[in-house]
Amino acid sequence: MNGQTLLPNLFRTEYRNIVSVLSYSFGIKHIEVVEDIVSDTFLSATEDWSVKGTPENPRAWLYAVARNKIKNYIRRDSLFKKSISKEIMSNGERSEEFEIDLSEKNISDSQLAMIFTVCNPVNSSEAQIALALNILCGFGIQEIADAFLTNKEVIYKRINRAKEKLKEGAVPIRQPGADEIAKRLPNVLMTIYLVFSEGYYSTSQNTTLRKDFCQEAIRLNTLIIDNKSTDTPAAKALFALMCFHASRFDARENDQGETILYEDQDDSRWNKELITKGTYFLNVASVGEEVSRFHLEAGIAYWHTQKEDSLEKWSNILDLYNHLLVIEYSPVAALNRTYALSKVHGKSVAVVEAEKLKLTENPYYYSLLGNLHTGIDNAKAVQHFERAMKLTTSPANRVTITRNIERLRK
Amino acid sequence: MNEYILIIHRDMISKDATPSPQQMQEAIKPFQDWIGGIAAQNKLVSPPKRWDGVGKVVKQNNVVTDGPYAEIKESVGGMVLIRANDYEEAAEIAKGCPVIKWGAVVEIRMALTAPTI
Numbered sequence: 001m002n003g004q005t006l007l008p009n010l011f012r013t014e015y016r017n018i019v020s021v022l023s024y025s026f027g028i029k030h031i032e033v034v035e036d037i038v039s040d041t042f043l044s045a046t047e048d049w050s051v052k053g054t055p056e057n058p059r060a061w062l063y064a065v066a067r068n069k070i071k072n073y074i075r076r077d078s079l080f081k082k083s084i085s086k087e088i089m090s091n092g093e094r095s096e097e098f099e100i101d102l103s104e105k106n107i108s109d110s111q112l113a114m115i116f117t118v119c120n121p122v123n124s125s126e127a128q129i130a131l132a133l134n135i136l137c138g139f140g141i142q143e144i145a146d147a148f149l150t151n152k153e154v155i156y157k158r159i160n161r162a163k164e165k166l167k168e169g170a171v172p173i174r175q176p177g178a179d180e181i182a183k184r185l186p187n188v189l190m191t192i193y194l195v196f197s198e199g200y201y202s203t204s205q206n207t208t209l210r211k212d213f214c215q216e217a218i219r220l221n222t223l224i225i226d227n228k229s230t231d232t233p234a235a236k237a238l239f240a241l242m243c244f245h246a247s248r249f250d251a252r253e254n255d256q257g258e259t260i261l262y263e264d265q266d267d268s269r270w271n272k273e274l275i276t277k278g279t280y281f282l283n284v285a286s287v288g289e290e291v292s293r294f295h296l297e298a299g300i301a302y303w304h305t306q307k308e309d310s311l312e313k314w315s316n317i318l319d320l321y322n323h324l325l326v327i328e329y330s331p332v333a334a335l336n337r338t339y340a341l342s343k344v345h346g347k348s349v350a351v352v353e354a355e356k357l358k359l360t361e362n363p364y365y366y367s368l369l370g371n372l373h374t375g376i377d378n379a380k381a382v383q384h385f386e387r388a389m390k391l392t393t394s395p396a397n398r399v400t401i402t403r404n405i406e407r408l409r410k
Numbered sequence: 411m412n413e414y415i416l417i418i419h420r421d422m423i424s425k426d427a428t429p430s431p432q433q434m435q436e437a438i439k440p441f442q443d444w445i446g447g448i449a450a451q452n453k454l455v456s457p458p459k460r461w462d463g464v465g466k467v468v469k470q471n472n473v474v475t476d477g478p479y480a481e482i483k484e485s486v487g488g489m490v491l492i493r494a495n496d497y498e499e500a501a502e503i504a505k506g507c508p509v510i511k512w513g514a515v516v517e518i519r520m521a522l523t524a525p526t527i
Contacts, residue, residue, distance in 0.1 A: 319439075322446025326457045334450040341443075356451050 010058055011042050012138035017107050018066050019135060021100055024110035024173050026084050028117060028166050031135075033080065037073060041066045063102050070100060109175065111136070111223055112230070116176045119188040122169050127162040128191045129198065134159055137195070137216040143209055147202050181230055189238050189294065192220050196242050200249075203394045205257065211249060218242050234292035236285035241294055243278030244301035247271040259396040261403075267307045275305045296324040300336075314343035331359050335368050347372050363392035363401075370404060378408050411493045413455055413521040414500040418507060419484035420514040422463055423477065429512035440508035448492055448503060455491035484515060 015038055022034040044065055045058075055061045074081050118131045133139045133147075145155045176184065199213025221239045224230045251269035254260055282298050299320045303313050321337035334357055342350030351372045359365035366388035373381035385405045392398055421427035429437065448454045465478035465485070478485035487509075494500040497518065504516040 318446075319442065322442050322449070325446055325449035326454060329449060329452045329454070334452070337446060337450050353447055353450070356447075358451075 010062070014059060014062050015039075015042065016111070016136060016138035018063070018100075018102070019138075020110035020114045021102055021106055022066075022070065023117075023135075024106075024113050025100065028163075028171050028173055029083070030080070031163055031167075033073070037069050038066060041069055067100055108223060108226070110173075112227055113173050113175055115188060115220060115223065116180065116184060117166065117171055117173045119184070119191040120166060120169075120171055121184075121187055122165050122171070123162045125191070125194065127158050127165075128187075129194050130155055130158045131162045132191055132195055132220075133198075133213070133216075136220060137213075139212075139216075146206055147198055147204050147209060147213060149202075149204055176230070178229065185224075185230060185232060186234070186292075188224070189221075189234060192217050192224075193238055193242075193294070195220070196245070200245055203396060207253065207257070214242070214246055214249065218246065233285045233288055233290050234294050236281045237292055237294035237298045240278040240280075240282035240285060241298040241301050243274045243281065244298065244305055247274035247278065247305065258399055261400060262304070265307075270305070278302065278305070291323075293324060293327055296320050296327070300324075309343070311344065314340050318344050331357075331362055332364075335359070335362075335364055339368060339371070342372055347376055351376075361391065363388045363394075363397065366391065367397075367401060367404070370401075374404075374408060382408055411495060412523075414492050414494055414497075415519050415521065416490040416492060416500070416504050416507070417517040417519070418487045418489070418509065418514055419517060420487040420509060421480075421483045422485040422487065423480040423483060427513075429509045429514060433509070433512045437508045437512075444506045444508055445490065447506065448490070453493045453503065455493055458488060458490045461486070461488060487514065 018038050018041070019034055022038070023031055026034060041062060045062060049055070049058075074084070114136060115132075118136055119128050121128075123131065130144055130148075133144050134141070141152050141155050141159070145152045148155065196214050196217035199210040199217065202210050202213075204210060218239070221235065221242065224235045225239060247270050248262075248265065250271065251265040251267070252260055278298070279302065282295075282302055285295060285298070300317055303317050303320075306313055318337065318340040321333055321340055325333050325337060338350055338354045338357065341353055351369070354365075354369055354372055357365060366384045370381045370384035370388060373384060382405055385401050385408075389398065389401045389405075392401065420429060445454065445458060463478065465476065467475045467477070467479050469475075492500065492503055494503060497520065500518050500520070504518055507514065507516050510516060
């Protein structure tokens with residue numbers, strides 16, 4: 001095993017495992033102590049292994065050292081010991097022999113409890129995502145800052161404020177009951193989806209990191225699905241949605257790191273296994289009365305896995321966007337709906353509808369108008385694309401718009 | 411921006427009423443497109459409900475009769491709550507209702523905002 005890549009991946013996976021288990025035991029009040037002890041464990045690992053080499057069983061080494069450090073901390077810090085005395089007593093053992101349970105089952109139970117704690121609406125959506133990336137997924141502050149195209153201090157403050165709010169609210173870390181699941185699961189799913197979107201749509205150049213974000217979101221969703229009490233149709237629909245999107249991850253960029261538009265993608269590079277998986281989960285999600293926004297978005301994403309342009313494909317996409325917009329408006333959905341309309345009813349009809357949208361600060365609005373005017377009034381199309389170019393801040397989008405203008409000038 | 415209610419009136423009683431059941435069926439997709447178009451402009455206040463054709467009417471002296479209110483052959487078929495800048499705009503939106511061409515009538519009323527104290 002390559003010692004250099006082993007530690008970072010191991011760090012991320014085991015950091016979140018041990019942090020979850022310890023937090024589950026000690027409560028949100030002690031989250032910083034927990035994080036310090038776990039960070040310390042990895043520091044010891046780095047120091048020890050760089051001299052003695054990677055041990056036979058790195059995971060066991062980390063768990064043994066974490067256990068010792070926790071025991072020592074309890075022994076030495078009387079305030080801490082008093083504070084967690086309930087947890088120790090319920091173990092029925094003397095405090096020096098407090099054991100942390102790092103079995104598979106306790107790790108996944110702890111993770112589920114932590115998901116509900118971290119995705120608590122007492123914090124803003126932005127804060128929940130940052131906290132999720134840090135505590136649930138094990139990403140570092142710098143990595144999160146890179147993905148959000150901001151600096152360390154901003155993320156550091158955001159995460160600390162979020163933890164303070166959880167402590168102020170004395171938010172418990174526990175298995176969610178039926179009531180809590182019913183009330184909070186939609187927000188949990190939304191946070192997971194936003195983590196995925198951060199990876200999928202981020203304009204950061206670090207592709208590996210972004211792919212990791214997507215994989216982490218899928219992993220968190222898997223935890224939700226694997227637990228009977230949280231395995232709802234909406235959770236399955238979200239899973240399907242993420243599988244469909246992720247299936248095109250490799251086809252979206254060429255070797256130079258430039259974005260490739262959907263129409264130009266080589267569909268042999270689409271991951272068929274993920275498409276099959278997504279289709280399976282969309283089918284099993286389509287039971288019962290509930291039609292969540294994830295069902296609709298997954299339905300749309302399903303049709304996008306069929307590359308052929310057909311009336312059936314675009315009629316279905318139009319219907320789904322109509323439905324989605326009625327549940328919740330978003331400028332992206334409005335623009336995409338109008339594009340689908342052009343595919344079903346033609347560009348002239350769609351242009352009229354597009355102009356009603358009046359999204360005059362949105363670069364994608366002008367890209368849509370440019371696209372709709374292409375072939376009808378190319379001079380106007382170029383004007384719209386140039387307007388889009390002035391408004392966009394995304395390098396990838398600039399490339400796309402440039403290509404669209406070049407195509408018209410041929 | 412104000413809220414406006416669009417009340418779609420149509421004949422739900424006469425034997426040869428138009429829009430006919432067949433026409434109503436054909437209007438389903440156009441209706442969804444019309445509502446989708448309003449939603450795309452962020453002018454839909456809430457998802458429109460659909461209403462059954464059973465109905466009851468209550469009048470003076472505790473008289474209760476069956477069926478939708480049809481004194482003027484124009485019962486209430488459905489309602490859509492939208493946002494618009496003025497009546498002109500609301501009327502433009504209402505023109506998109508796909509069953510008008512078969513005899514339905516859309517009444518538009520503006521919501522009054524509560525006076526601020």
